[in-house]
Amino acid sequence: MSTSTSPKSSLAKLGFYPKPKTFKVMVLGQAGVGKSALVVRFITRRFIGEYDPNLEKVYAFQTIIDNEMVYFEVLDSAGDPHESEYSNLESNIRWAEAFILMYSVTDQCSFDECHRLKFLINYNKRRRRLTSSMKEGILEVPVVLVGNKADLAGDRMVSTEEGHRRSKDIGCVCFHEISVRESIEQVWSVFRDARRFWRVSSKSPRLRAADGCDAHPAALARALAPADPKHSFCRRWTEIDVDEEQEELAGAAGVVGAAGGAGGAWRSDSTSSSGREGDEAGEGDTFRARASTDSRLPPRPARARHPPPTARAPAPASRRMSVAMRGNNASTY
Ligand SMILES: Nc1nc2c(ncn2[C@@H]2O[C@H](COP(=O)(O)OP(=O)(O)OP(=O)(O)O)[C@@H](O)[C@H]2O)c(=O)[nH]1
Numbered sequence: 001m002s003t004s005t006s007p008k009s010s011l012a013k014l015g016f017y018p019k020p021k022t023f024k025v026m027v028l029g030q031a032g033v034g035k036s037a038l039v040v041r042f043i044t045r046r047f048i049g050e051y052d053p054n055l056e057k058v059y060a061f062q063t064i065i066d067n068e069m070v071y072f073e074v075l076d077s078a079g080d081p082h083e084s085e086y087s088n089l090e091s092n093i094r095w096a097e098a099f100i101l102m103y104s105v106t107d108q109c110s111f112d113e114c115h116r117l118k119f120l121i122n123y124n125k126r127r128r129r130l131t132s133s134m135k136e137g138i139l140e141v142p143v144v145l146v147g148n149k150a151d152l153a154g155d156r157m158v159s160t161e162e163g164h165r166r167s168k169d170i171g172c173v174c175f176h177e178i179s180v181r182e183s184i185e186q187v188w189s190v191f192r193d194a195r196r197f198w199r200v201s202s203k204s205p206r207l208r209a210a211d212g213c214d215a216h217p218a219a220l221a222r223a224l225a226p227a228d229p230k231h232s233f234c235r236r237w238t239e240i241d242v243d244e245e246q247e248e249l250a251g252a253a254g255v256v257g258a259a260g261g262a263g264g265a266w267r268s269d270s271t272s273s274s275g276r277e278g279d280e281a282g283e284g285d286t287f288r289a290r291a292s293t294d295s296r297l298p299p300r301p302a303r304a305r306h307p308p309p310t311a312r313a314p315a316p317a318s319r320r321m322s323v324a325m326r327g328n329n330a331s332t333y
Contacts, residue, residue, distance in 0.1 A: 022060075022071040025194055026092055028117055029102030030110035031078075034148040037180045038102065039076045041187045047180060056088075065192055072191070093124040098198040099143040100190060101172065103163075106155040111147075111166070118143060118170040142197035145172040146190055151179040173197045 027035045036051035043061050059074045075092060093099075099121055103110040125141045145167040147158060160177050167175035174193050178186035 022073045023195055023198060024073045024075070024095060024097045025100060025191070026075045026077060026096035026098075027100045027102060028077045028089075028093075029146075030104075030107070030113045033102045033104040033107065033110045034180050035076050035102055038100070038146070038148065038187055038190070039074050041180050041184060042074070042191055045184055056092075065195055070195060090120065090124050093121055096141075097202070098141065098194045100146055100194060101143050102146045102148055103158070104149045105147045105158045105163070105177065106149050106152050108157045111158045111162070114145065114166065115170060118172070122171075142173045142194055142201060143171070144190055144194045144197070145170075145175045147175075147177040148180055150177050151182045 027039055029035055036057075037047060039057075039059060040051070041047055043059055056078045057076045059072070059076065061072045061074060062069060063072070064070070075096060077089065077092060101114050101117055101121075103114050105111075121141065121143060145163065147160070147163040149155075163177055164175050174197070176186065176190050176193070178190065180187055
C-alpha cells in the first residue's frame with residue numbers, strides 16, 4: 001500500500017500557505033459624506049465622530065462573511081482630492097474590484113456627485129476590460145450606492161425613492177440607505193452585499209445575459225437577497241449594463257458608437273465613451289470635462305503608478321486589522 005501526499009499538503013506541513021485572495025473595495029464619494037466613519041465602523045464597530053479629512057487610507061482587515069474568511073483591503077479615498085491627485089483617483093479605481101459609492105441624504109451635491117463618480121468608474125473599468133483580454137469575458141464591477149446619515153431626518157434633502165431611482169439609473173447593483181452613526185448592522189450589510197455581488201460576478205464573468213443573469217440561480221438568489229428589507233434595495237444588472245456589453249463587443253470589433261440612442265442623458269454619455277480606445281489620448285481631456293458635473297475637472301497628468309500599494313494583514317488570527325495611511329502627512333504605508 002502506498003500513500004501519496006500532494007505538493008500542496010507537503011508545503012502546508014512545512015508551514016507554507018498560499019497567499020490569501022484579497023477583496024479590494026474602494027469607498028468613494030464627496031468630502032464629508034461619512035466614508036471614513038463607514039470604514040472605521042466596519043472594522044472597529046465604533047462610531048468615531050471626527051477624522052482627518054482628505055487623508056487616503058488603505059485598511060487590511062479579515063473577517064468571516066457567509067461562513068468564509070474574507071481578506072478585505074478597503075481604500076477610504078479622499079473626498080476632495082487636490083488637482084494633482086485626480087490621476088491617483090483613476091488609478092485607485094482601476095485597482096479596486098468593488099465600489100461603495102456614498103452620498104449623504106442631507107447633501108444634494110454629494111448625491112449629484114455620485115453620477116460623475118459612477119461615470120469615472122465605468123470609464124476606467126471599461127478601458128481595463130478592453131485592453132486586457134476579451135477571452136476572459138466581461139467582468140462586472142459591483143458598485144453599491146449608499147445614502148448615509150439617515151438619522152438626520154430633519155435635514156434630509158434626498159428621499160429614499162430618489163436614491164433608489166438613481167441607483168437604477170446609473171447601474172449600481174444595489175442601494176442601501178443607512179446611518180453609520182446609528183447602526184453597525186446596516187454598515188455590515190453594505191460590505192456583505194459588495195462582497196456577495198463581487199463573488200457572483202467574478203465566478204461568472206459573463207453574468208449579464210441579454211435578459212438578465214445567467215449565473216447559478218441559488219448563488220444569485222443569495223447575492224441578490226436584501227439583507228435588511230427596511231433599508232436595502234437590491235436589483236439586477238440594468239439594461240444600461242447590457243447596452244454597454246454590446247458596445248464593448250462592437251468596440252472590440254472596431255465599430256465605434258455601435259449602440260443605439262434610447263435612454264436618458266446618462267445613457268448617451270455612457271454610450272459615447274465606448275469604443276474610444278484608439279483616440280483616447282487625444283480626447284481624454286474632452287472626456288474628463290464631460291465627466292465633471294461642472295466641466296472643471298483638470299486635465300489628466302502623467303499616468304500614475306498602478307495599482308496603489310496596500311498594507312496586507314498577516315493570516316493567522318480570525319479578526320485582525322492593520323491600517324496604512326497615505327497623504328500629505330505620511331510617506332510610507
Ligand atoms: N449624523 C451623522 N453624522 C455622520 C454619520 N456618518 C458620518 N457622520 C459625520 O459626518 C462627518 C464627516 O464624516 P467623515 O467620515 O469624515 O466623512 P468623509 O467622507 O470621510 O470625509 P473626507 O475624509 O473629507 O472625504 C463627521 O463629522 C462624522 O461624524 C451618520 O451616519 N450620521
